[in-house]
Amino acid sequence: MKYLNKPILEINKLLKEKVIKPLDLVEEAFANIEKNKALNAYITLNKEEAIKTAKELENKEVDNILFGLPIAIKDNIITKDLRTTCASHMLENFLPIYDATVVKKIKAKNMIIIGKTNMDEFAMGSSSRTSYFGAPKNPWNTNKISGGSSGGSAVTVAARDVFLALGSDTGGSIRQPASYCGIVGMKPTYGRVSRYGLVAFASSFDQIGPLTKNVYENALLLNAIVGKDDNDLTSADKESEDFTRLIGKDIKGMKFALPNYFMSDIVSQEIKEKIISVSKILEKLGAKVDYVDVKYLENAVTLYQIIAMGEASSNLARYDGIRFGYSLPNPTSIDNLYYETRKTGFGKEVKRRIMVGSYLLSGENAKIYYNKALSIRDDMQKEFTNLFQKYDLVIGPTTTTTAYDLTDPMDDPLKSFLDDVLVIPVNMAGLPGMNVPIGFSKDNMPIGMHIIGNKFEEAKMYQLASCIEKELNLALTPGGEINE
Amino acid sequence: MEDKLTKEEVLHVAQLARINIDEDELETYQIELKKLLNEVEKISAVKGYDDEKLIASWDRKTELREDIAGEMLDPKEVINNAPRHSGNYIEVPVVIGDES
Numbered sequence: 001m002k003y004l005n006k007p008i009l010e011i012n013k014l015l016k017e018k019v020i021k022p023l024d025l026v027e028e029a030f031a032n033i034e035k036n037k038a039l040n041a042y043i044t045l046n047k048e049e050a051i052k053t054a055k056e057l058e059n060k061e062v063d064n065i066l067f068g069l070p071i072a073i074k075d076n077i078i079t080k081d082l083r084t085t086c087a088s089h090m091l092e093n094f095l096p097i098y099d100a101t102v103v104k105k106i107k108a109k110n111m112i113i114i115g116k117t118n119m120d121e122f123a124m125g126s127s128s129r130t131s132y133f134g135a136p137k138n139p140w141n142t143n144k145i146s147g148g149s150s151g152g153s154a155v156t157v158a159a160r161d162v163f164l165a166l167g168s169d170t171g172g173s174i175r176q177p178a179s180y181c182g183i184v185g186m187k188p189t190y191g192r193v194s195r196y197g198l199v200a201f202a203s204s205f206d207q208i209g210p211l212t213k214n215v216y217e218n219a220l221l222l223n224a225i226v227g228k229d230d231n232d233l234t235s236a237d238k239e240s241e242d243f244t245r246l247i248g249k250d251i252k253g254m255k256f257a258l259p260n261y262f263m264s265d266i267v268s269q270e271i272k273e274k275i276i277s278v279s280k281i282l283e284k285l286g287a288k289v290d291y292v293d294v295k296y297l298e299n300a301v302t303l304y305q306i307i308a309m310g311e312a313s314s315n316l317a318r319y320d321g322i323r324f325g326y327s328l329p330n331p332t333s334i335d336n337l338y339y340e341t342r343k344t345g346f347g348k349e350v351k352r353r354i355m356v357g358s359y360l361l362s363g364e365n366a367k368i369y370y371n372k373a374l375s376i377r378d379d380m381q382k383e384f385t386n387l388f389q390k391y392d393l394v395i396g397p398t399t400t401t402t403a404y405d406l407t408d409p410m411d412d413p414l415k416s417f418l419d420d421v422l423v424i425p426v427n428m429a430g431l432p433g434m435n436v437p438i439g440f441s442k443d444n445m446p447i448g449m450h451i452i453g454n455k456f457e458e459a460k461m462y463q464l465a466s467c468i469e470k471e472l473n474l475a476l477t478p479g480g481e482i483n484e
Numbered sequence: 485m486e487d488k489l490t491k492e493e494v495l496h497v498a499q500l501a502r503i504n505i506d507e508d509e510l511e512t513y514q515i516e517l518k519k520l521l522n523e524v525e526k527i528s529a530v531k532g533y534d535d536e537k538l539i540a541s542w543d544r545k546t547e548l549r550e551d552i553a554g555e556m557l558d559p560k561e562v563i564n565n566a567p568r569h570s571g572n573y574i575e576v577p578v579v580i581g582d583e584s
Contacts, residue, residue, distance in 0.1 A: 097561040191544070230549045237547065302526045309520075313501060320502075322576055327567035334577045339504040351503055355513075356520045358500035369527060376530055413516045414523055 004028055004160045005477060008065060008217050011163070015062045022054040022068030022112060029070040029114050032161040040136045041146075041156040043075045044083045045115040053112050065220055066109045072156045072165040075116035076123055076199040077208065079103050082113070086199050087131035088121045090319050090326045090345035100197020101232070102166060102208050102225045109224050114162055117152030121347045122316065123173055123201045125149050126419035127410075130349040135406060138181060139478040140445055144403040147177030147419075153211050154181040158478055164221050165211045169433075170201050171304050172423030174209045175450060178435040179398035182446030182476050184218045184465065185211045189455045190430035191236035194229035200315040202308040203234075205427040213476065215436065215466040219243035222458065238456060246463035252286030254392045254464070261297040262396030262422055262450075271397045274439050274447050279395070281471050282464075289395070294387060296380040300425040301417050303380070306360055306373040307428075313357025319345060352413055381429045388454035393464055395451055397422060398435045402445035422450060432458045436465040437476055446476075487522070488514040 003011060003025055014020045030047055050070070057068050073079060076086045078096035080103075085091045099107070106113065120130040128151025129135040136151045138144040139159040146155045150167030154177035157165045167174040169187035178185025186209045193208045200206060210221035222243045229235045258279065263272055279289040296303075321327035321341030328344065331337035346354070360369045387394065400422060417424075426433035432455070435448040449468065453461040494513045498505045505513060559572070568575035 095565075097557060097565060230554070233547065236544065296530075299526070299530050302523060302530075305520070305524055306527060317502075322566065322568075322574060324565040324567070331577050333581070334579050335502075337577055338502045342502055343504040346503070351501070352513075352516055352520065355497040355501045355503065356517060356524070359497045359521075360524065362500055369524060372527055372530075376527070411516075413520050417523075 001032065001160060002028060004032060004070075004163065007214070008069065008163055008220065011069065012062065012065050012067070015068050022057045023051065025068060025070055026050050026054040026112055026114070029162055032159065033114070033156070036139070036159045036161060038137065038142065039139060039155050039159060040134055041118055041152040041159070041161065042072070042115040043085055043087060043118050043133050043152070046082055046113050049082070050112050050114055057110055057112070060110065064109050066111050066164075066224055069111050069164060070114045070162040071106060071111045072114050072117050072153055072162045073103065073106075074119055074150050074153050074165070074167045076119060076168055076201075077102060077166060078197045078199065079113065079116065082116065084116060084199070085132070086122050087119045087133055088345065088347065088350070089132045092132070092326065094325050098197065101194035101229045103197065105225050105227075106166075111164070117150070117156060117165060119152055120149035121350050122199070122312075123149040123168060123170055124312070124349050124353055124416075126172070126176060126416040128152065128177070129406070129410060130347055132347060137406065138403050138445075140182060140403070141443075143405055143407075144445065145180065145406050147180035147403060149173040149177075150185075150211065151177050154178050154183060154185065157181070157183050157211050157213055160213070160477060163212070163217065166208055166225070167211050168198055168206060168208050169427065170205045171308060171417075171427050172420035174211060175398050175423050175433055175435040175448075176420055178211055179437075179448030180403035180446065182437045182448075182478070183211055183213055184215050184434065184436055185209065186218050186222060186434040186458065186461075187426065187432060188222060188226065188458055189236070189432045190427075191234050192226050192238070192432070192456065192458070194227065194232040194235045196229055196231035202311040203315060204311060205308060215462055215469050216244060216247055218434075219247060219462045236456070241459065243459050243462055246459045247466040249463050250286070251282065251464060251467050254287045255390065256282065256287060256289045256464075257292045257387055257391040257394045258289055258396060259294040259297060259394065260291055261294065263291070266421060267397055267400045268402075270441050271400070271402070271447055275395075275397050275449060278438050278449060278468060278472075281468075285467065285471075290391070292387065295383050296376060297425055299376065300380070300428050301421055303373045303377055303428055304424045305417055306369045307377065309353045309357035310361045310370045311357070313354045313361060316350070316354055321345075349416070377428050380425070384429045384431060384454075392460060393451055393453055395449060398448040398450040402441045402443070402447060426452055431455060432461060434461050434465060436468055437474055438468060438472060439474065488518045489521075490514070
């Protein structure tokens with residue numbers, strides 16, 4: 001590997017001085033992806049177009065830090081004329097006719113889209129094993145899951161195929177695979193990034209965010225994708241800001257809350273010990289870490305299930321065999337078309353969630369379940385608001401275990417929700433959350449810390465994350481030496 | 485008694501979701517859907533929240549954009565994306581048929 005493991009700042013300098021060309025980076029990216037083919041990180045490669053774009057960029061001025069950099073896009077973010085499948089048979093041959101807002105922003109910065117990454121079908125899952133195209137594999141140990149649903153994006157960044165990737169996070173789908181793969185992943189505040197062109201799963205949770213090999217580069221990519229969008233009513237009208245501005249700043253005097261629930265028996269001993277040792281480092285640097293009780297955390301998975309499955313059943317009603325995507329050949333009636341298209345087009349996990357969601361929203365059930373869940377969610381948000389009056393950030397582990405075996409059973413419908421028990425509360429409260437690697441388990445699988453911020457305080461999260469990154473100075477390239 | 489939905493209950497939720505289920509899949513769904521519903525049922529035990537308020541507060545003002553025509557999708561491209569189409573129309577099987 002010549003370039004793709006280097007810091008973006010260094011690459012930018014080389015591009016500016018014309019020592020290298022964007023094509024060099026693109027060629028190395030595709031060579032790596034070919035070498036790492038067994039990781040199954042991609043559903044569709046954009047090779048021809050990427051090479052063409054790289055050549056066109058040779059005549060352009062290197063006008064920004066992300067210029068000419070290869071980037072991978074999760075396959076539920078639509079890309080004009082580039083197949084977008086959501087890892088589903090339903091959209092196996094779907095060619096979008098417009099670009100998602102984030103894709104427009106990526107192109108405006110002259111980043112180069114390398115391909116569309118593997119994921120759980122319609123982002124429903126926590127191991128990327130529900131993909132119609134087979135599961136991606138963890139670069140740290142190819143017998144292990146990548147995590148999910150943004151598994152392919154996490155894998156390809158961890159394997160150093162690309163500098164940057166976009167994922168989406170509805171209930172932990174950026175942070176959890178980032179933790180399993182030993183990279184940095186940020187789910188921004190709900191509304192920070194436009195959802196226009198992100199295939200809808202649970203609209204009140206869905207958020208796009210960056211996955212990168214380090215903290216600084218994560219902040220750079222977030223800089224490029226945020227902003228108000230008239231095509232997304234829930235996008236927030238915020239002044240643009242530089243998310244790197246607090247990186248490297250002292251954390252002395254800062255106060256962090258560590259919820260007791262995040263350190264309870266649901267978390268493996270090994271991971272808890274890592275969190276405790278990092279807390280001690282933070283205290284040594286002059287910060288304060290308090291154990292706190294936070295109400296409703298233990299209810300978050302139930303609330304999430306109700307709201308996410310309900311919203312999914314409504315959002316996925318559009319796959320009817322009429323508008324776009326898979327359609328039953330030679331239907332005998334309109335009902336035959338609906339029922340058989342959805343039976344064949346969707347995988348098992350998706351069907352389960354749509355069925356339960358439809359039930360939860362039907363008749364009186366909407367009041368008993370959905371409305372009640374929304375009401376408790378509102379209280380949970382207030383609980384966090386109060387917490388952030390006393391504390392700068394909340395910390396804890398990102399996952400309860402490290403990545404488990406690809407062959408572990410998939411027949412428990414609750415498993416994929418429980419894998420995300422520590423990350424789901426963040427989506428419930430609309431807060432920003434991120435993963436930063438803090439070390440390795442005995443069997444050499446990455447462990448991550450979860451940092452939760454108050455709404456629109458991503459810059460402060462990057463400040464803490466960069467401090468941890470600097471203190472630990474881990475060697476995070478799979479196959480490389482472990483520097484602990 | 486086994487903890488599972490009845491066949492009729494599974495067929496009911498499948499009908500709500502407009503998804504056909506094969507006879508040999510029924511048993512699995514009876515068990516799996518029940519597991520999910522048991523989990524969801526835990527919400528009834530959650531206490532201490534304020535039941536009287538609005539179900540979802542919104543901390544931002546409702547924003548409407550100016551009513552100015554912007555960039556639009558080309559209707560031809562939209563129609564072409566439909567699996568069955570003819571001219572400017574999307575084709576569907578007969579919706580109102582004779583039920584006899």
